[in-house]
Amino acid sequence: MHRLSGYRPGLVDNATGLISREIFVNEDIYAQEQERVFARSWLFVGHESQIPNPGDFFLSRMGEESVILCRDRKGKIHVFLNSCRHRGMKVCRYDDGNTTVFTCPYHGWSFGTDGALAGVPFFREAYHSELDRSKYGLIEVAQLCNYKGTIWANWDASAPSFHEYLGEFHRFLDLILDGWDGREGQAELLGGVQKWIIPCNWKWPAENFSGDTYHNISHRSVDLVGAGPSGQSRRDYGELNVARKLHVTIPDRGHQTITYALPRDYQPQAAYQNSPEVAEYFRHCEEERRRRPGANSRLIGAPGEIFPNVALLPRQPRTLAVWHPVSAHQTEVWRFFFVDRDAPRAVKNFLRDYYIRYSGPAGMTEQDDMENWNYAHAASRGVIARRHPYTYEMGMGYAVENYEFEGLRMPGRVVDLTKAQASEEPMRNLYKRWAEFMEADNWDDLMTWRHVSAQAAQ
Amino acid sequence: MSGPVNIRTLAAGTRVVLASGAEAEIVSNPHDGVWLFARYLPAEGDPAGAGEEEMIFAQDVVEVRG
Incomplete structure (x- = not known):
């Protein structure tokens, strides 16, 4: 009798499209991926609008660990491990x-907002002034990037910059962070962060948001209710019916998304008819957006995933979600909602109501998803279930490079879903990259694009 | 020895006596109940220490002078 004790090559078999259930339910694999995936990847920590003033902080997470996002007294942004250097107690619990x-509430060690160890009780008496306080500041991330207001961090100094890590996928993230009218970096956080726990492995939501269009039947009831803000089923059916529906994957980075490419001469349709003010705002934005140069003016965003655990939803509700691993069998979801900074108050209020109705723990579609992930995970944990891999064979061999639609070029590998409706290319891309992280010993092995460039130059 | 001093209630400008016998004036209070930022006042035998600003640990505060 053999019981798998951890990761081994072959659990993700992209040649056959079969992936072992062990990568979701095996606790040893979960422990390994904390080191090999989360300690080496760029992770989303928060938004600069959460810490506008010196001394402001927001308690976040990177993988399983608690981190402090803060702005020091000089205005510089930091991300620190939330753990005292003396005995490890959380130094921030708000x-x-x-x-x-x-x-630190345990022995009273105290750290400045720049992370420096500022106060050590009985420093003169008990330590005889001999402790080198400069060695025991809060542990800071190796790299930090402020990308259009979003804060990303990485524990690994040898990782590429965030821009290089993102590669050409930045244009899909830009669909959230730029203004709806196309102006750069106009998004701000709307309200607080919704947080809740789902009893499933973090890869379930990561896979789903990578571009699972096949599960839309799960949301059929929401579409039938017609509770959308346009007073009908979906406000965007008009656009979607004329657009090319695509899966875009960036193979050497592990990012992937659904997107819709509009025809060159497409004119925006009316939307949000339930509110004239909101309808007028978006009509104006769409018009402005199409006037601006740039490939994104003809793209409609849709669910996507930045490797490993950040999900995009660039269309309304406009959100980023982070799938924080808690255990092999539990995930804590943090959903951040965005809105145009300059949008009228009435538009922000309208969108807040809509976002809550649609997404989050009480959101109509998110409830559908959680039900699926919860039960699929539980039904995959048993000894018999684990013997049988999942199939990801849909659409194998149908992805192409250099995809172009009426002059609009797409990066990476693309599957045109306009007729096919669905493929599992994004999931294969996610798990291929995940397996590369599990197997590679260093970032040099993971930056395959650099090797390709070097070879081309020779 | 009197009971513990609740340093969270102390405002900037308040003078406190420390376990060492030194006296200090509070510069700012982060209100965490553990630390104060204070400036040492001139003391007999240690005139050099006066004016130094330091973080004062709550357990070191033995008396409030007002």
Whole structure:
């Protein structure tokens, strides 16, 4: 009798499209991926609008670990491990706030907002002034990037920059972070962060948001209810009916998304008819957007995933979600909602109501998804279930490079879903990259694009 | 020895006596109940230490002078 003790090559078999259930339910594999995936990847931490003033902080997470996103007294942004250097106690136990120091409640060690160890009780008496305080500041991430207001961090100094990590996928993230009218970096966070726990492995939602269009039957009831803000089923059917529906994957990065490419001469349709003010705002934005140069003016965003655990939803509700691993069998979801900074108050209020109705723990579609992931995970944990891999064979061999639609070029490998409706190319891309992280010993092996460039230059 | 001092209630400008006998004036209070930022006042035998700003640990505060 053999019981798998951890990751081994072959669990993700892209040649056959079969993927072992072990990668979802095996606790040893889960422990390994904390080191090999989460300690080496760029992870989303928060948004600069959460910490506008010196001393502001927001408690976030990177993988399983608690981190503090804060702005020091000089205005510089930092991300620190939320753990005292003396005995490891959390030095911050508030969700957010403003402070001059983070004081450990255990023995009283105190750290400035720049991470420096500022106060050590009985420093003169008990330590005889001999402790080198400069060695024991809060542990800071190796790399940090502020990308259009979003803060990303990485524990690995040898990882590529965030821009290089993202590659050409940035244009899909830009669909959230740029203004609806196409102006750069106009998004701001709307309200707080919704947080809740789902009893499933983090890869379930990551896979789903990578571009699972096959599961739309799960949301059929929402579409039938017709609770959309246009007073009908979906406001965007008009656009979707004339657009090319695509799966776009970036194979050497592990990012993937659904997107819709509009015809060159497409004119925006009316939407949000339930509210004249909101309808007028979006009509104006769509018009402006199409006037601006840039490939994104003809793209409609849709669910996507930045490897490993950040999901995009660039269309309304406009959100980023983070799938924080808690255990092999539990995921804590944090959903951040975005809106145009300059949008009228009435538009923001309207969108807030819509976002809550659609997404989040009480959102109509998110509830459908959680039900699926929850039960699929539970039904895959048993000894018999684990013997049988999942199939990801749909659409194998149908992805192409250099895809173009009426002059609009797409990066990476593309599957045209306009007729096919669905493929599992994005999931294969996600798990291929995941397996590469599990097997590669260093970032040099993971940056395959650099090797290709070097070879081409020779 | 009197009971513990609740340093969270102390405002900037308040003078406190420390376990060492030194006296200090509070510069700012982060209100975490553990630390104060304070400036040492001139003390007999240690005139050099006066004016130094330091973080004062709550357990070091033994008396409030007002």
